[in-house]
Amino acid sequence: MAKKIRIPTPLRKLTNNEEVVEVDGATIGDAITELQSRFPGIKERLVDEKGEVRRFVNVYVNEEDIRFLQNQATPLKDGDEVSIIPAIAGG
Amino acid sequence: MRALKCRECGREYPLTANHVCEFDFGPLEVVYDYERIKHSLTREMIQSRPKAMWRYRELLPIVGEPTVGKQVGFTPLVKAERLAKRLGIRELWIKNDTVNYPSLSFKDRVVSVALSRAKELGFDTVACASTGNLANSVAANAASAGLRAYVFIPSDLEQGKIMNSLIYGANVIGIKGHYDEVNRLCAEIAGKFGWAFVNVNMRPYYAEGSKSMGYEIMEQLDWQVPKHTVVCMASGSLLTKIQKSYQEFTKLGLVDETEFLIHGAQATGCSPISTAQKAGLDFFKPVKPNTIAKSLAIGTPADGFYALKVMKETGGSAEDVSDDEIRDGIRLLAECEGIFAETAGGVTVGVAKKLIASGKIPANDSAVLCITGNGLKTLDALNGTLGHPREIKPSLREFEALVANEVKAN
Numbered sequence: 001m002a003k004k005i006r007i008p009t010p011l012r013k014l015t016n017n018e019e020v021v022e023v024d025g026a027t028i029g030d031a032i033t034e035l036q037s038r039f040p041g042i043k044e045r046l047v048d049e050k051g052e053v054r055r056f057v058n059v060y061v062n063e064e065d066i067r068f069l070q071n072q073a074t075p076l077k078d079g080d081e082v083s084i085i086p087a088i089a090g091g
Numbered sequence: 092m093r094a095l096k097c098r099e100c101g102r103e104y105p106l107t108a109n110h111v112c113e114f115d116f117g118p119l120e121v122v123y124d125y126e127r128i129k130h131s132l133t134r135e136m137i138q139s140r141p142k143a144m145w146r147y148r149e150l151l152p153i154v155g156e157p158t159v160g161k162q163v164g165f166t167p168l169v170k171a172e173r174l175a176k177r178l179g180i181r182e183l184w185i186k187n188d189t190v191n192y193p194s195l196s197f198k199d200r201v202v203s204v205a206l207s208r209a210k211e212l213g214f215d216t217v218a219c220a221s222t223g224n225l226a227n228s229v230a231a232n233a234a235s236a237g238l239r240a241y242v243f244i245p246s247d248l249e250q251g252k253i254m255n256s257l258i259y260g261a262n263v264i265g266i267k268g269h270y271d272e273v274n275r276l277c278a279e280i281a282g283k284f285g286w287a288f289v290n291v292n293m294r295p296y297y298a299e300g301s302k303s304m305g306y307e308i309m310e311q312l313d314w315q316v317p318k319h320t321v322v323c324m325a326s327g328s329l330l331t332k333i334q335k336s337y338q339e340f341t342k343l344g345l346v347d348e349t350e351f352l353i354h355g356a357q358a359t360g361c362s363p364i365s366t367a368q369k370a371g372l373d374f375f376k377p378v379k380p381n382t383i384a385k386s387l388a389i390g391t392p393a394d395g396f397y398a399l400k401v402m403k404e405t406g407g408s409a410e411d412v413s414d415d416e417i418r419d420g421i422r423l424l425a426e427c428e429g430i431f432a433e434t435a436g437g438v439t440v441g442v443a444k445k446l447i448a449s450g451k452i453p454a455n456d457s458a459v460l461c462i463t464g465n466g467l468k469t470l471d472a473l474n475g476t477l478g479h480p481r482e483i484k485p486s487l488r489e490f491e492a493l494v495a496n497e498v499k500a501n
Contacts, residue, residue, distance in 0.1 A: 065377055085279070087116070
């Protein structure tokens with residue numbers, strides 16, 4: 001139980017306002033499945049009908065975008081931190 | 092202004108500081124009551140108001156009167172005859188936001204809206220994630236409005252952009268990383284601190300400010316929509332809002348309905364949107380930016396999908412240019428029209444040149460180039476490329492010799 005997922009504000013209603021949730025999934029995909037089993041409804045917010053991460057959802061492992069890693073197959077190890085962040089505008 | 096609405100699923104939300112749909116993370120956009128606006132907003136009404144972006148205030152998302160940036164906008168639309176000749180096009184216009192008030196970029200438009208709305212919502216601290224221009228504008232406008240400001244920028248920005256934020260007394264935080272990393276951090280900070288982040292939780296209001304650039308172009312073209320518009324793309328937001336402005340004026344009967352094409356410009360060193368457009372894709376692949384056009388260096392463009400859609404819908408094209416082509420574009424605009432644009436302007440000119448040369452903008456048409464920021468802020472990009480002044484003693488003989496040498500050389 002040592003991978004931390006930081007829950008973004010729009011999803012905290014589903015996690016009883018918990019900002020950080022610990023999981024032990026071995027990949028991002030596993031972690032999302034695990035989140036779903038504990039907080040029903042959260043998966044469909046993150047993933048579309050085809051099982052892909054939604055296009056306005058950005059997922060980072062230790063500050064790196066998973067699209068530069070292995071997307072949902074990106075492995076997680078103890079101590080990793082995962083951030084889920086909505087896309088934001090330019091500047 | 093009636094509500095906020097998710098662009099993906101259409102769910103509506105109240106008009107608070109909120110930018111994202113909690114169901115699919117889609118961006119929220121302001122919804123207006125156009126039927127009502129149609130009855131009250133006429134050309135005469137607009138023309139009777141002060142020459143600033145707020146002359147279109149019915150189409151900008153605040154409830155009361157603007158309180159921040161009342162003088163922003165209504166920058167010159169310059170007929171660029173010398174540049175038109177050089178690029179080989181019949182008619183060319185420059186929308187010159189290098190002289191936008193007060194911080195010399197188009198960002199004053201979005202910030203004026205975001206801070207006016209932030210005050211309406213009761214915020215006393217404003218913030219932003221920025222590639223430079225937005226930071227300058229938030230810092231300047233917050234100072235004049237008496238708001239506390241935090242601006243977050245990549246720490247390797249041009250000196251000019253850093254000092255242009257510090258001078259106003261803003262809290263300037265340099266992040267050791269590129270803009271996408273600054274953005275990610277700011278999304279997390281915004282979730283934690285109750286501030287008005289202009290391009291995070293205030294984004295639906297903020298982004299609408301860009302439309303004023305399009306309204307002005309149409310009014311300055313004597314109430315016509317230009318056939319071609321070339322817009323630089325960072326997040327892609329400006330390009331989508333230019334389309335929206337043309338559509339709104341058409342819908343309101345302020346201009347006649349006519350075909351228009353909107354073209355997107357990027358730097359090759361950060362070209363996720365133009366790469367996707369050229370490959371015919373409707374989605375982009377994020378990239379790690381490496382370009383002198385730092386104000387456009389967003390590798391994960393939030394409005395990339397919508398920018399691609401706008402180009403597809405209007406029949407527009409995208410193109411990108413190298414660092415050398417960007418410098419050439421800056422010089423070309425300066426030498427032909429006396430306008431000194433920042434690197435993003437060099438991108439727009441360079442891309443326009445390519446699109447005209449390839450016939451994607453036909454030579455017998457008319458085009459508007461949106462020039463968004465001032466060259467004095469990105470001097471670093473030109474360092475060592477402009478040569479040096481020739482030095483002489485204060486002696487007439489030396490000057491005559493210099494001229495004589497030049498005549499000989501020519």
